[in-house]
Amino acid sequence: MATKVWFCITFSIILFNASVEKASADDFFANLRGSHKGETIEGIKILKMYLQNIGYIDSDPSNTNITTNIFDDLLESALKTYQSYYNLNVTGVLDDNTVSLLSQPRCGVRDFPEERPDYSFFPGKPKWWTFNLTFAFAPGTRGDAIDAVANALEDWSSVSPFKFTVNNVFDDANFKINFQSINWPHKPLAFSTEPRDGKLHFNADEKWVNGQVAGGYDIESVGLHEIGHLLGLEHSKDPNAVMYPYISSDTVKIKLQPDDIQGLKVLYNF
Incomplete structure (x- = not known):
């Protein structure tokens, strides 16, 4: 049986340094698997940026916490929201099931996590004026x-x-x-x-x-x-x-x- 992955983002992490280096999702999460609040681990800031890109951390320029490798309240809250959205155990920890889903390719369109039925709409429910x-x-x-x-x-x-x-x-x-x-x-x-x-x-x-x-x-x-x-x-x-x-x-x-x-x-x- 094929592993579930869906549409759009291939988690090809780009490390922003002098020589741009790409790491596979498996290599990246091997370093983060099992991590939890209070730890400082290389790569945490990349995970924060990824969660921001897919809708789980606000895009606030004044939020300097996103640029640190500290597993802080910001990341724990984002992970809990992500876990709740996808019906995973809400732990705020990078457990195996969370890592497995995060590391798969997915849609480039952001999630808008909130309490709702299974289907959802864009904020403001934009739609066409004609059929x-x-x-x-x-x-x-x-x-x-x-x-x-x-x-x-x-x-x-x-x-x-x-x-x-x-x-x-x-x-x-x-x-x-x-x-x-x-x-x-x-x-x-x-x-x-x-x-x-x-x-x-x-x-x-x-x-x-x-x-x-x-x-x-x-x-x-x-x-x-x-x-x-x-x-x-x-x-x-x-x-x-x-x-x-x-x-x-x-x-x-x-x-x-x-x-x-x-x-x-x-x-x-x-």
């Missing part, structure tokens, strides 16, 4: 990727009033879809913006495939998840949902689940 939306692919996009994303759009259309049509002018489309290098520190596999911005970026540096191929990411499965973001859905806590932020690189997940559909129904009231 008739257009999409376009950047010039030069490979044909099999166009077909796969078009299939994903059709899946969302089949469970909602949304209708998607091609716009031949890329800049005028509601959804602008492309493959490009995304050189963020934590290497997102893909990233989408909320309504009504409508941008979907697949990381061109990854191995994109159609179907279940070892070591490859299924374009339609990832596209299905990212289109959910374009429509206004945030991440789900339901591990069976398409909008859950973790899946394996060689898993095909192209069927929308009740949680995904219910979230869209609640947002758009249909």
Whole structure:
């Protein structure tokens, strides 16, 4: 059985020093596994930055604690929130289950942890003003990727009033879809913006495939998840949902689940 990893961030830690060094997630967490409040360990500040990037520590420039390697109240609180969000034991400690989930690739879109049902929305619940939306692919996009994303759009259309049509002018489309290098520190596999911005970026540096191929990411499965973001859905806590932020690189997940559909129904009231 494939290990669960999902969509977007490959935890490729970048150490910010004179010679930028990359460490694997396994190597990184081997040093942090089992750590708890009160300890000072090299790499803690990188973990704090990562938790900030995915929504568990506020982006406050005056917060100097994020730049220290001290396992402090800030980190303990962030870990407890993360553990609660993903139904792990809420310990505030880097236990095995927490480390296992943190070290997996995940979506580049931030979590917005709060008390809620499994599905969720972006802050303010942004959404489209019409059910008739257009999409376009950047010039030069490979044909099999166009077909796969078009299939994903059709899946969302089949469970909602949304209708998607091609716009031949890329800049005028509601959804602008492309493959490009995304050189963020934590290497997102893909990233989408909320309504009504409508941008979907697949990381061109990854191995994109159609179907279940070892070591490859299924374009339609990832596209299905990212289109959910374009429509206004945030991440789900339901591990069976398409909008859950973790899946394996060689898993095909192209069927929308009740949680995904219910979230869209609640947002758009249909």
